[in-house]
Amino acid sequence: MPHFGDLEAAIMDAVWSTGEPVCVRDVLERLDREPEPAYTTVQTVMDILYRKGWMTRVKRGRVNVYEAAASREDYVAGLMNEALAVADDRAAMLVKFVEGMEPGESAALRELLNAAKTQGSAR
Amino acid sequence: MSAALILLAYAALLAFAAPRLLARGGWTARAPRLGIIAWQAAAVSLLVSAVLAGLALVVPTVQVSADLANLFRACVMALRDQYATPGGAAAAAVGAVLALAVLARAAWCVAASLAGALRSRARHHGVLTMVGTPSVHLGAVVVDSDEPAVYCLPGRRRRIVVTTAALRLLDDQQLAAALAHERAHLDQRHDLVLAWSGGLARAFPRIRLFTRAHAETLRLVELLADDVAARSADRITLAEALLNLAGARTPAAALGAGGSTAAERVRRLIVPHHPLGRLRTALTFTGVAALLALPIIGLATPIATAAHLHYCPPSAVSAAAATR
Numbered sequence: 080m081p082h083f084g085d086l087e088a089a090i091m092d093a094v095w096s097t098g099e100p101v102c103v104r105d106v107l108e109r110l111d112r113e114p115e116p117a118y119t120t121v122q123t124v125m126d127i128l129y130r131k132g133w134m135t136r137v138k139r140g141r142v143n144v145y146e147a148a149a150s151r152e153d154y155v156a157g158l159m160n161e162a163l164a165v166a167d168d169r170a171a172m173l174v175k176f177v178e179g180m181e182p183g184e185s186a187a188l189r190e191l192l193n194a195a196k197t198q199g200s201a202r
Numbered sequence: 203m204s205a206a207l208i209l210l211a212y213a214a215l216l217a218f219a220a221p222r223l224l225a226r227g228g229w230t231a232r233a234p235r236l237g238i239i240a241w242q243a244a245a246v247s248l249l250v251s252a253v254l255a256g257l258a259l260v261v262p263t264v265q266v267s268a269d270l271a272n273l274f275r276a277c278v279m280a281l282r283d284q285y286a287t288p289g290g291a292a293a294a295a296v297g298a299v300l301a302l303a304v305l306a307r308a309a310w311c312v313a314a315s316l317a318g319a320l321r322s323r324a325r326h327h328g329v330l331t332m333v334g335t336p337s338v339h340l341g342a343v344v345v346d347s348d349e350p351a352v353y354c355l356p357g358r359r360r361r362i363v364v365t366t367a368a369l370r371l372l373d374d375q376q377l378a379a380a381l382a383h384e385r386a387h388l389d390q391r392h393d394l395v396l397a398w399s400g401g402l403a404r405a406f407p408r409i410r411l412f413t414r415a416h417a418e419t420l421r422l423v424e425l426l427a428d429d430v431a432a433r434s435a436d437r438i439t440l441a442e443a444l445l446n447l448a449g450a451r452t453p454a455a456a457l458g459a460g461g462s463t464a465a466e467r468v469r470r471l472i473v474p475h476h477p478l479g480r481l482r483t484a485l486t487f488t489g490v491a492a493l494l495a496l497p498i499i500g501l502a503t504p505i506a507t508a509a510h511l512h513y514c515p516p517s518a519v520s521a522a523a524a525t526r
Contacts, residue, residue: 084331091332133332154333159349161326162363163451170420171319171397173326174387176352176380177444177464179451188445188468195472196438 083124086116090124091133091147100137100146206297209255209500213248216493220244221414229486230418231470233478234425236486238395241415241422243493245402248411251497252304258501259297312401319397323355330355330363340364342381350450354384356393371450376443379435386430392423421463428467432475441471 093109094101103122110116125145129136134145162173180188224230224244230237334343342362350367354360362384364377372380387393396419403416431440448464478486 088332151333154329155345155347158326158329158333158345158363159347159351159365161322162351162353163349171315171356171393171400172322173353173355174384174392174396174423176383177448177467178462180445180448180462180464182449184462184465185445185449188465188472189449191469191472192438192441192445199438 083127086112086120086124087128087133090121090128091151094134094145094147095151100144102142102144106145205501206255206258206293209251209258209497212496212500213251213255216244216248216251217409217411220248221410224418225414229478229482230422231425231466232476233483233486234422234429236478236483236490237422238419238426240486240490240493241418242395242399243490245399245412245415247493247497248409249304249308249402251500253301254497254501256297256299256301256304260294260301307405308402311405312398315401315404316397319393320357323357326355327359327361330361334363337364340377340381341385344369350447352380352384352447354388356388356391360388362388367450368447371446372443375435375439376446379431379440380443380447382431382434383427383440386427387423390426390430392427395419395423421466424463424467425470428471429475432471437471437475441468444468444471 089110089112090106093106097105097109103118103125106125107116107118107121110121125134128134129145133148135148137144137146162175224237224240230240330343330345334345336342337344340362342364345363345365347365348367349365350371351365352363352368354362362381364381368380369377396416399412399416399419402412406412428440444464445468448462448468
């Protein structure tokens with residue numbers, strides 16, 4: 080099976096930016112890709128996205144109409160939840176740059192840091 | 203039997219003493235890589251000695267012989283002797299259960315922790331491909347979000363993720379330092395060490411050595427990645443990057459008595475860095491080697507003494523085999 084990862088993302092982008100139900104033709108018009116993908120390719124990928132749960136599909140007359148299952152913001156929020164709430168027992172999955180800090184803690188460290196910086200520039 | 207007792211005593215001593223000894227003096231912050239190795243060596247030593255103790259109960263001490271065939275026959279005879287008595291058979295059964303249970307539980311939990319990480323990572327990758335914008339210039343995927351975050355997904359499809367909120371909080375040098383920190387995690391595959399120590403901690407949550415080893419490894423991989431990042435970035439710049447990002451969020455979990463790891467890292471980057479001296483490094487390495495060798499020695503000593511006893515000479519073995 081060919082890999083459609085790139086095209087999948089581009090199609091979802093187009094669907095999200097429209098913000099309303101679309102058919103394959105609408106998406107094809109909005110896709111700004113070189114070379115322009117074939118109608119059937121876009122249709123195939125949209126069916127894949129539907130089956131993967133990214134889009135809903137309803138038949139209107141003879142045309143399939145697609146809509147994003149959830150907004151882009153919802154997906155991002157899901158990612159951030161996962162990224163920031165990952166507990167210690169799942170640290171093998173992803174590694175954060177830094178955990179959060181209490182406000183008092185960070186204020187004290189900021190002072191320490193500024194002192195070190197002025198000391199460094201005085202030297 | 204004596205080998206099993208020695209090994210069990212050693213395991214008990216290790217489980218009790220190692221967490222206290224290794225946590226003493228805070229030397230691990232000065233040599234995080236060595237600290238990780240020492241904690242893992244202690245954990246492996248405990249695991250191996252428990253499994254070997256079980257095996258020592260199953261297989262009675264036999265004469266050491268250069269000739270493998272002789273050794274095997276001696277083994278058979280000693281086994282027959284042991285299993286002839288009910289006590290011997292019971293001890294062997296207990297030993298087999300101990301060795302198998304410990305091995306199976308450890309292997310299962312480590313495998314589950316690896317598989318779980320792979321699964322949730324694949325899901326995360328899938329969503330990321332849809333909503334993120336790869337930046338060749340940063341070597342990272344940028345996600346449009348008001349949550350300031352920088353993190354990495356280790357593995358074959360390694361990716362670093364930066365949110366737009368984090369980009370606003372960090373200047374170019376601070377961002378470079380943060381990315382260098384994440385690359386260190388990815389290059390050195392810290393996720394594998396964490397999957398291993400996390401698996402052990404989950405397999406035996408009552409054994410403090412395993413849970414402490416995991417907690418310490420979590421902390422030390424961060425210090426280690428900071429040290430690697432500080433080779434290409436200024437330590438103060440890295441400290442500022444940490445502070446800018448950490449200060450923007452309150453911690454999800456309650457803090458331990460020692461304060462957050464984030465605070466420790468910032469403090470450690472501000473004060474001049476003193477790596478562990480050569481002598482102490484060498485001494486610690488010797489300790490690590492001892493940790494790994496002791497279970498083997500514990501098993502080998504009774505075998506070696508048995509070799510001098512000649513309670514089971516090869517001639518007797520062959521005679522016994524002939525009469526069957």
